[in-house]
Amino acid sequence: MIVVMEKNASDGEIELVQERLRRENFQIHLSQGVERTIIGAVGDRSRVDLEFLEALPGVEKVVPIMKPFKLTSREFREEDTVVPVGDTCIGSGALQIIAGPCAVESREKYLEIAAMVKERGATMLRGGAFKPRTSPYSFQGLEEEGLKILAEARELTGLPVVTEVMDQRSVDLVARYADVLQIGARNMQNFFLLREVGMVKKPVVLKRGPSATLEEWIMAAEYVVSGGNPNVIMCERGIRTFETYTRNTLDLSSVPVVKRLTHLPVIVDPSHGTGKWRLVEPMARAAVAVGCDGVMIEVHQNPAEALSDGPQSLTPENFAGLVNNLTRFQENGRS
Amino acid sequence: MIVVMEKNASDGEIELVQERLRRENFQIHLSQGVERTIIGAVGDRSRVDLEFLEALPGVEKVVPIMKPFKLTSREFREEDTVVPVGDTCIGSGALQIIAGPCAVESREKYLEIAAMVKERGATMLRGGAFKPRTSPYSFQGLEEEGLKILAEARELTGLPVVTEVMDQRSVDLVARYADVLQIGARNMQNFFLLREVGMVKKPVVLKRGPSATLEEWIMAAEYVVSGGNPNVIMCERGIRTFETYTRNTLDLSSVPVVKRLTHLPVIVDPSHGTGKWRLVEPMARAAVAVGCDGVMIEVHQNPAEALSDGPQSLTPENFAGLVNNLTRFQENGRS
């Protein structure tokens, strides 16, 4: 990293910074210019908070040079991580289409939609059993009963099941039923939960927080991987901007960037990313064209009766149209 | 709420929307204009997700008219909520100054700084026992040992203690030691945690999430209050914007807005809100001038040695300067 000293920093202040850096095992290059002194420091940034330097007297700013993540970085591991899920895998080149309703609403309805999306081309199932909502007065999910329904749907369809875990207390419970654990956008920096899923054998879909930078998102993955679970799948689902026409602004450039900075697979959720079902198909096409490893699509028999996220859900017929079309947009020779 | 139908919505589509609204006990006013039909619906929005309407065929958009929160709204309760904390209270007109280091680093250091900030004018103590960080390789807090040190500091100084609870499993533990439980910005929409602190007898400081709208922040408070705990203190701590010079952009207009929409007290954290100690004093002055009920200030004996948030921490001397100056900026006759 680079420590830029203030114009009038004293020799004592410059010396103190160097001392502190040496204590943390950094190698130091001092560069005393006409206008100010700059201290270069080479070492293992991942073990140190840079912040302590900014608090030292005479320091103007600290500029990190290296990225703060290690195990997830492309430099640490050049080949793509391929995450095994049931009989298939994510990140191997084949496009995964994860589909289903936002919430598991009843056994009958879930088993029906699971069969419908399978028939129309889904390769994995989704559906939430825990659904805490922004309003305390809304539907909150079927909880363990929902997990059992998900497991039954897997038996019937043979497709693996992705479902959200919202709370470290229920990680074991969810892991008992699901094939892939999903960390929701609001929990992306719930470090207790990240640590807990780091200790589990099941793969993890890690959604990007609505105001998370790419670096913060990757650091959240680093939490899971450094806890012992290498099977993290990144999921772009839109960020919050000033635009209000769409629910979020889907940042598709995050796909090539995260694939360049890390070795992890990246999938895209155009349903939450736009909040409007009419935008789901064009944005799914774009997500595939940009090079993602899979898409996550909300589908409901009757979006107008959905207990959650109806406006962004496709009908089974619209979903069939989307799937038909999608693989054609894959870039085979992507680097 | 108002449901705007598409230009070419059919009679059947218009009828269906009305049916669904009646089923949810809304009263309906139909207005058929030349260009389009508009359906007004009067009823209890708090029990219904508006989303289901947007998913109905022929609906262009749904415009909420009433706010989605009830118990926390100024309309529900006209008088200010005054939250009792130890021998004092927040929201009664006296300015609370909550001070201390970001993290409890050791018994000796915490007891020392607690005495120092008390002597210089702090009215409550702060300090974190659980410190999960964005990097898994950073200091993570003293946990229960830290809570015991906080309790000891309360004995010594007589000042109430505010500390963060990050995880629903430790709510009871933290409540045993602390006077006020803090919900951090990243947990503002951790609904499991909100529900849990709703069942506790201790007051709750609820920090605004970095990308939360005012309505979402108030809805999070509604979770706690509707769970049975009326003693919520809102804490503005900055939102994420494109500006990078400051760590966050402190949105001081949220203070008068939240005080107008709700009856809850509002405090401001200029330390996290700016991320730079030099900005803490001017922004604390501004926060008091705008009408907040208290400020939360990070203070450390030696910011350059702090394990966390050094760059935004004041020295005890700077803190003394700030306190001396602060009450002068209070607006007594504020409406």
Add this chain to the structure above:
Amino acid sequence: MIVVMEKNASDGEIELVQERLRRENFQIHLSQGVERTIIGAVGDRSRVDLEFLEALPGVEKVVPIMKPFKLTSREFREEDTVVPVGDTCIGSGALQIIAGPCAVESREKYLEIAAMVKERGATMLRGGAFKPRTSPYSFQGLEEEGLKILAEARELTGLPVVTEVMDQRSVDLVARYADVLQIGARNMQNFFLLREVGMVKKPVVLKRGPSATLEEWIMAAEYVVSGGNPNVIMCERGIRTFETYTRNTLDLSSVPVVKRLTHLPVIVDPSHGTGKWRLVEPMARAAVAVGCDGVMIEVHQNPAEALSDGPQSLTPENFAGLVNNLTRFQENGRS
């Protein structure tokens, strides 16, 4: 529009609002609920600022129902606008590839790159003659000499030329040389300039401002169209968000949204939208897949020697690779 009155609005206040609305030729529907009175108003919103209503006593908020734009709206004109440019046109289904350097740097270099991009598949040329920069100390463009070079390049290649006009004083000058006038992102709300290009016979590329909502962007187009120039091409080029890895966040969902709300063609600029040449190809693929009518690509013989925007410029070879690949991603049957 809907005017929501405050809970305790008096009869006189309610009457005043109705009077003012009638004066503006709105039809009124009064709805007096238990909790508050709501006034619906039907009429021509485009001629009135809604703001005046919000300033009336007793008004809580004003909710617009209809969009504020008319001539550009899909409701006003159902068929797509097809903009004729030279022998070709934008918006007819064929993908336009507009390529060239950020700035015209010299006659020799521009004529060379123009020939190179034509040979590799460009269908139009781009290049700036006026280049005011964020720093007053940077290269500022060749001005009229640059325009002459652009015209010469058109003669040589037969391709139409797109170039920016930055200032109403030079609209006539630029229109004399260019085939298409570009309004830059920073000028999207320069209403003097919009009015001036509304009076010109040449088509206009209107870039989205970095913090413009979709509605504001469309209103800027409405300025040009209402001034008499129907040939507006919308250009998405990214918005400013908290993410700093990319120069802007390219909002690809704006393509289907603007095509749904208006009848105008939409092109995408992935060079400015990302600021990094490695992201240009994947984002161009995604832009085509989402349904845009053209892409604008910065190409330079030697990006490392470019006087402007080098980091986001493709080499001619990379550009050739991009073009080869691009039309395959077009969705033919797009609705």
Add this chain to the structure above:
Amino acid sequence: MIVVMEKNASDGEIELVQERLRRENFQIHLSQGVERTIIGAVGDRSRVDLEFLEALPGVEKVVPIMKPFKLTSREFREEDTVVPVGDTCIGSGALQIIAGPCAVESREKYLEIAAMVKERGATMLRGGAFKPRTSPYSFQGLEEEGLKILAEARELTGLPVVTEVMDQRSVDLVARYADVLQIGARNMQNFFLLREVGMVKKPVVLKRGPSATLEEWIMAAEYVVSGGNPNVIMCERGIRTFETYTRNTLDLSSVPVVKRLTHLPVIVDPSHGTGKWRLVEPMARAAVAVGCDGVMIEVHQNPAEALSDGPQSLTPENFAGLVNNLTRFQENGRS
């Protein structure tokens, strides 16, 4: 600046970067670490675009160390700039209160409100003669007639007049009538206009663009100052964020930051910054408490009849209340 090379950058690539830096008269410090090579470059950044470096092969990123502005920087000039305006000045410690309606609507109404705000404590007058609006169908201003009314109001009240110039063609015209020229937020990066007002003898109020970083805002001031006009007054008026309750988010931390980075005075516009008259007084108090040199307040005889910006305008009575209260919040001993 620091150039970070890619992990596998070749010797030739490293050499090329050094050559290019030497050509621009930078001094070079090479630091070859185990993981990557870092090149430090010391020289005059203000004359060079850093971008060209990022386009060189093998370069990972370029990190600027020094700020890009010179003449406006606190390092260039330690003492505060005090801008003379008529008989008074901005930046000398006395609080300026600039008040008046958004637009000059008629001679009679403007002269009346000018007298009213003077009587209630205004020290300067404001009012727009050119009012291009986001809708082409709205009121567009009285133009030169409006300027004459402003000049007449100055005669009557003795107060200096601030008014916006929107277009380089009318700079001379506006400068003939006004005491201070205002550059509006949407024109903050209209470099033609900035250059033009740099050649004028009148002081300039430079509003911050709604999505401008502090550095971009200061660079816009650098344009004016480097053009020969040292009398620039910075005006914070809010930035665009995801929050929609307020029209903009007033970023009060910009006041101490700009005063630290530059020597220019800073004023605050809480009327545009919030868009709601009820928030104007508390935010004006906060602006004064944070240390600004003046506030700009919209006042209208009858906000409900205002042709522009009614909802954020104070009545003369509310303005009187605000002024009475305001100077009490000044921090005298501010550094």
